[in-house]
Amino acid sequence: MDDGQNDIAEGFDEVMRLVLRHLTDHGGPTFAAIMCLGRLDRDGPARLTTLGAAEGVSQPSMSQLVQRLERQGWVVRIRDPEDGRASLIALSDAGRTLVAGRLRDRHDRLADLLGTLSPEDNASLRLAMQVAGPILRRLIDTARQPC
Incomplete structure (x- = not known):
């Protein structure tokens, strides 16, 4: 890296430390779960294979994660309108509430810090x-x- 790219990379590292250490709620769902729920919130329902590829994890790992999220009531399986034999993973109402609450909490923590x-x-x-x-x-x- 050159042409100031190290400065940019170091800036990103600092932001990540701020987010991960001071703005993230460390109780509750795992980081992988939150990333998956966030993707479903942003992008909408997805097939398990598509979700795994987007998150960079194997299909078996994504399958286990989705099963845990289903047990928690945060995601549901719905019929794929393009292929009735397949299903899509979608956020449940409880999942949407969880994602929105975590975002609101993170914004509140950041507002407190910005107030300083x-x-x-x-x-x-x-x-x-x-x-x-x-x-x-x-x-x-x-x-x-x-x-």
């Missing part, structure tokens, strides 16, 4: 996010593309 900043730092960070936000969304879209 000076007005100048807060304004600088807001401006930086206005610039970085669209770029980050493009990076996410790029990362979602198959290699």
